[in-house]
Amino acid sequence: MADSARANDPRSEASKEKDLISRGDYTSTPFGKTTFFLTRALDPFIQYQILAHGAGTGLLHSVGLRTLSPGLPTQTGISAIDALGLSPYRLALFGMAVGSTVKQNIWVAFLSGEPMTVKNSLIIGAFNSFFNSLASYAFLIRATSASTESTFPQPALLVGGTLYVTGILTELVSEIQRKRFKSNPRNKGKVYTGGLWAWARHINYGAYTVWRAGYALASGGWIMGGVLGAFFFYDFANRGVPILNEYCEKRYGEDWDKFKKQTKYRLIPYIY
Structure with a gap:
């Protein structure tokens, strides 16, 4: 299996070995x-x-x-x-754990x-x-x-929670948009460039980075949020995006080149 x-993955073997999902x-x-x-x-x-x-x-x-x-x-x-x-x-943090499970299981089951x-x-x-x-x-x-103050909700939870909700909804909505496009037989072999993907070529990766940073911030404070946000950003920028970009270049050719020109951001709009 x-x-x-x-079999249909045109990337180099080195790129395939770095990717846990076959393309x-x-x-x-x-x-x-x-x-x-x-x-x-x-x-x-x-x-x-x-x-x-x-x-x-x-x-x-x-x-x-x-x-x-x-x-x-x-x-x-x-x-x-x-x-x-x-x-x-603790209930808010538990909700984040449940939310991440629900989002990822929607992805694997339907998208x-x-x-x-x-x-x-x-x-x-x-x-x-x-x-x-x-x-x-x-x-x-x-x-x-991050729970170092007597009043609730603490700033770290408010900011982290906002990043979490924004990131996880952006990731889910972007993947639903792409699934709807790909499900149309008329779009076979075409690259999806609409919806949230018009803002960044790998908007789902960027969104994952955002909600992971928010989850960490809400739990372990500003330093942990920054460190884990930087970790995921670095991983996607130096591993995830390059190996997926190689696949898209070989699969979509000129259409992908055109997409890169019209959508210059890779992960997060106005940042990278």
């Missing part, structure tokens, strides 16, 4: 995509155990790190939410046509859970937590 999934092939991979779906669906349960019950904090305490007290549970009058027993801040192996599904799922868990623990540790 791996060989057939690469140019639409072979059905139900086991791989089901693995992705289930792996991502597990993440909210992991984050809940960390935020609600302090799972893993015993190890942090053993090395001298202090963690926040649980805080007063949220009272919204909605039984399903109040039953979680999370403070307002992505490329094949996905079980191995790569596990890698991508573990990658996202790692960074979500990093955010949860950064919030719990007193030395790094």
Whole structure:
């Protein structure tokens, strides 16, 4: 299956090895995509155990790190939410974990046509859970937590939450727009240049960077938000965009060159 999934990918072998998603092939991979779906669906349960019950904090305490007290549970009058027993801040972070799972599972179930192996599904799922868990623990540790003020909501949560919502909705909407375009038989072999993609050629990558930075900022404060935002920006600018650009150049030819001229930004409009 791996060989057939690469058959229509015109990129160099070096580029293919750096990409966890095969391009140019639409072979059905139900086991791989089901693995992705289930792996991502597990993440909210992991984050809940960390935020609600302090799972893993015993190890942090053993090395001298202090963690926040649980805080007063949220009272919204909605039984399903109040039953979680999370403070307002923790509830917001848990919502971000749930939101990332929902967005990515919508993508794998309805928007992505490329094949996905079980191995790569596990890698991508573990990658996202790692960074979500990093955010949860950064919030719990007193030395790094963004919850350093008595009033709620704190500035870090307001700014981080805004970046998160903006980024994750931009990523989802852009992928829905592209899917609708590609689903029309008249557009076969054409590059999509409309909608949000008219603002940046890889707007979905840029949006992922934004919501990841926002999630980190809301959890671990301004420094963590900046560091992780820079990490994802660097990775996409130096790995993700170049290897996908190579594919698009070879698949779309002059149409891709024209798109690059009319849409000069690669990841984030007016920035890069």
